[in-house]
Amino acid sequence: MIGMFWIALVTSLTAWFCYMNTSEEIPRILAMAVGTLGVGCDLVIAPWPLQLGLVLLILYWTRHVSPPPTKAS
Numbered sequence: 306m307i308g309m310f311w312i313a314l315v316t317s318l319t320a321w322f323c324y325m326n327t328s329e330e331i332p333r334i335l336a337m338a339v340g341t342l343g344v345g346c347d348l349v350i351a352p353w354p355l356q357l358g359l360v361l362l363i364l365y366w367t368r369h370v371s372p373p374p375t376k377a378s
Contacts, residue, residue: 317343320343
């Protein structure tokens with residue numbers, strides 16, 4: 306299981322590298338899709354301490370995020 310985690314992580318990082326260094330539209334979209342799928346797989350098959358750490362990191366980063374104010378009509 307941990308081997309699959311590393312394979313998905315390397316694939317995601319490679320896709321991110323391709324996304325950042327490609328100027329054409331279709332390859333960038335495909336690289337973004339592969340990277341997103343890889344990150345999704347990483348989140349599912351990651352060891353539980355890593356999953357817990359990611360959840361805490363996301364909660365810490367988004368604690369000051371609030372929705373935009375609505376316009377009163």
